[in-house]
Amino acid sequence: MLTLLTNADVYAPAPLGRRHVLVAGGSIVSITKRVPEITGVPIDVVDLGGRRLVPGFIDAHVHVTGGGGEAGPETAAPAPALSRYTTAGVTSVVGLLGTDDTTRTTAGLLRQVYALRRQGLSAWAWTGGYHLPPTTLTGAVRTDIATVEPILGFGELAISDHRSSQPTMHEVARVAADCHVAGLMTGKAGVLHLHLGDGARGLGMIRDLLDTTELPARTFHPTHVNRRSGLLDEALDLAARGVTIDVTAFPPAFATDDEVLAAKAVERFIEAGHLARLTVSSDGGGCLPHFRDGELVRMDFATSGALADLLADLLGRGVPLEDALPPFTATPAHYLRLPNKGEIVEGGDADLVVLGDDRPTEVMARGRWHVRDSRPVVRGTFETSD
Structure with a gap:
């Protein structure tokens, strides 16, 4: 019909x-x-x-198999239900693994991507997770991207976070190069999607990689950059160098004193003239842990509904709809090469x-x-x- x-x-x-x-x-x-x-x-x-x-929203950072697990096995979150996405206006997702890339696997992630496709969503995946050596399907990042159709790149590799594998710049450069070359081979995004913790090193490694390697700026896609104000300042500087930045729609109730609310972060990108270098995502399906000196003190659960909340917040602040929409829609589609x-x-x-x-x-x-x-x-x- x-x-x-x-x-x-x-x-x-x-x-x-x-x-x-x-x-x-x-x-x-x-x-x-x-x-x-x-x-x-x-x-x-x-x-x-x-x-x-x-247009339907594209949520490029979703724990489609569930996230969490930082406070014991009982804190591993379940997979979000289909309507958690659709009622938020989300029609496309990119699934990933997070802290637990040990008991959760790329194979299980792909199974859920295929399940969401059969239920009517458009869905893709990042291979890997927080840690190196990487969790993959075929044994190699480049081969995963080159041969497994839903896999667009690698993510979310953790840096500046006590939960990361503390990767060296050389190790991150090698993974980024695999992403870039696989993207050239296939026409896929070939992106390294990077989790940013609240560590003092911030985005320094990405700056160093841009300064000392031949890797193009589009290879790097840092997320969670609004978790503290100094990190957002660094992200705006990288956007001026051609890096596409991802802001997370953290629930306001989860905000810390130094965190920048997602709507304010988007406004800063608009004011700086870097809207074309901005995507937004929800961290849906993941737990939102709050640590103090490496100890978990409280936890929340993220959903794609945060994107609907963010759009309403932006419009309530007087941001024109045509300026508010691209980070939810056209920009992630173009950047991730989703036809x-x-x-x-x-x-x-x-x-x-x-x-x-x-x-x-x-x-x-x-x-x-x-x-x-x-x-x-x-x-x-x-x-x-x-």
Whole structure:
């Protein structure tokens, strides 16, 4: 069945104004100023009444198998349910392993990526985890990226964190080179996605790698940079050198005195003229531990819902929607080389979000409605209805 969304205020993410969007076979067939005349075939017409239609969000940092485990086996988080993503407006995810890349494996990560695809999301993966030597499927980072279709790069390799393997610059350079070369071989992103802890070394290693190797700036994708203000300052400097930075939508209740709220971090990138070098992600499925002198003092649980909260916060601060949207949509799609994602364009995938009161109320993933009237209409295999 065709789906025709009429009277949509389209942000592609650039504002297009009032448009009528025709969807068929999981793709956007047309975007027109006049309602198209369609006869002889079944069609579902949905009048959006001027509500804003935006691209589906891309969450490039999700613990799709669950994260955590830092405080014992009972603190390992379960895999998030399908509707945890869709009700937040997320239609594409990149899954990863974190602290526990010992009992959780790349094979298990890929299984969950394939499961999410079968349930209607678009999903990819980072190989590896916090530590070196890396957890891989084939035994080598370059081979994983070159031969396993969903794997885009390596992540989240931990630096400046007491939980990391304390990698040397030489070791990180070797992994980054494998990512870069595999990207050249395949046309994939070939990115090294880096977890930043709150250690004093900060982003110094990335600066040194840019200064002393031939690796291009796009190879490095540091995340969690808003965990303290000094780290965010370093990240803005790296953005000026061509590095794409990822800000984490930490829940406000988790914020420490020195942490920069995600909305404020995004505003700083806009003010500095570096919006094109910014992505945002949720750390969904992961535990949010707070340490003092290496000891766990409290823990929270992250979800992709933080992205919906972040967008609403940005709009509430007066950030225009066309400026707020790219880090959620077009920028990660272009940076991670995800074809047909991140924009509302003819021929693109029908990953669409309707906003009401600045939050997702309807969500379509690959042409199928997953959320209507703010409630999930498609659920994961083991989800129960409300």
